[in-house]
Amino acid sequence: GQQVMQIPQYQHVQEGEDFTTYCNSSTTLSNIQWYKQRPGGHPVFLIQLVKSGEVKKQKRLTFQFGEAKKNSSLHITATQTTDVGTYFCAGTGTASKLTFGTGTRLQVTL
Amino acid sequence: DTEVTQTPKHLVMGMTNKKSLKCEQHMGHRAMYWYKQKAKKPPELMFVYSYEKLSINESVPSRFSPECPNSSLLNLHLHALQPEDSALYLCASSQEGITGVNYGYTFGSGTRLTVV
Numbered sequence: 001g002q003q004v005m006q007i008p009q010y011q012h013v014q015e016g017e018d019f020t021t022y023c024n025s026s027t028t029l030s031n032i033q034w035y036k037q038r039p040g041g042h043p044v045f046l047i048q049l050v051k052s053g054e055v056k057k058q059k060r061l062t063f064q065f066g067e068a069k070k071n072s073s074l075h076i077t078a079t080q081t082t083d084v085g086t087y088f089c090a091g092t093g094t095a096s097k098l099t100f101g102t103g104t105r106l107q108v109t110l
Numbered sequence: 111d112t113e114v115t116q117t118p119k120h121l122v123m124g125m126t127n128k129k130s131l132k133c134e135q136h137m138g139h140r141a142m143y144w145y146k147q148k149a150k151k152p153p154e155l156m157f158v159y160s161y162e163k164l165s166i167n168e169s170v171p172s173r174f175s176p177e178c179p180n181s182s183l184l185n186l187h188l189h190a191l192q193p194e195d196s197a198l199y200l201c202a203s204s205q206e207g208i209t210g211v212n213y214g215y216t217f218g219s220g221t222r223l224t225v226v
Contacts, residue, residue, distance in 0.1 A: 033214060042200060043153060045214035088152055092212045097166060100152035 002027050002093040004101040012107040019079050021104035023072040023089035030092045032065055032072045035100075038085040079108045111136040116201050116218035124226055125191060131221045133184040133201030142184045143215065144176060145200040153200055159184060191225045198222050 003026040013019055023032065031050045035043040047056055049065035049072065056063045062075045072089050089101040114135045123129050133142065141160050145153035157176045158166035164176065173195075175187040184201055202215040 031212060033212070035215075042217040042219050043215075045216065048212075048214055096212070097155060097158070098212050098215065099155070103152050105150075 002091070002097075002099045004089060004091050004099050006087075006089060006101040006104050008104055009102065010105045010107070012109070013079050015081060015108050015110050016078050019076040019083070019106055021074050021087050021089075021106075023074075023091075023101050025070045025091050025093070027093050028069050030069075030094075030096075032069075032092075033090045033098065034063060034072075034074055035088045035090060036085050037088065037103075041085075043088060076106075079106070081108050081110065084108050112216065114201055114203055114216050114218035116199075116221055118221055119219065120222050120224075122224045122226060123188065123191065125193070127191075128187070128189045130188065131186040131199055131201075131223075133186075133218055134182055135203045135216070136182055137203060137216065138181075139203035139205055139216070140181060141204045141206060142178065143202040143204075144184070144186055145202060145217075147198045147200055147220070157186075188223075191223075193225050196224045 006021055006023050031048055033048045034046040036046055037043045047063050052069050053067045054065040060077045064073045076083055086103045086105045088103045090098050092098050117132045143158050144156040146156055147153045155168050156170045159178045162178045162181055173190050177185040198220045200220045201218045204215045205213040
């Protein structure tokens, strides 16, 4: 079945440093979504990418969808303590099911 | 209203108990989902309802029984659960059912279930 892996599993940064998480699917995706889950919270939808090579920005967050539509990345510029949480990508494959990636847990300290 | 409401927030049940989890949304979303999430793991899809019909069952054991009484409500009936079923159970909804296009999911805050 479809597998979606993310690296790294965990990253600890100092506030102000940049952060990137990478998402790789075993199959071609029709679209990719990104979610953030704060500790003790629930996933919150951030964005969806549909087109090959698409790049979208939300303030300090930049999302990319690979040309082959099998990978994606999320880059955060100048992290803040409010960015703490686990970031999940989630891809829609041929079965039209949304499969969550393994997640990257981000810790930000002052 | 842009929320998905889940009740109860916490539930402790014995292995012989019967209980139900409830989920409600008033965003007009026609697709609703149950996910199970273990600690430090991603959410795992259990069931998908599209236009009040069960469209996906991810080979979930029959001790979990979903129900969609109407387009706003989703229930998950629990019976004879095992301790390994302890997890966060998340309900979600979205604009479109499984037609090859997914829209962003709105998740509820979940029910933290402990089976003793």
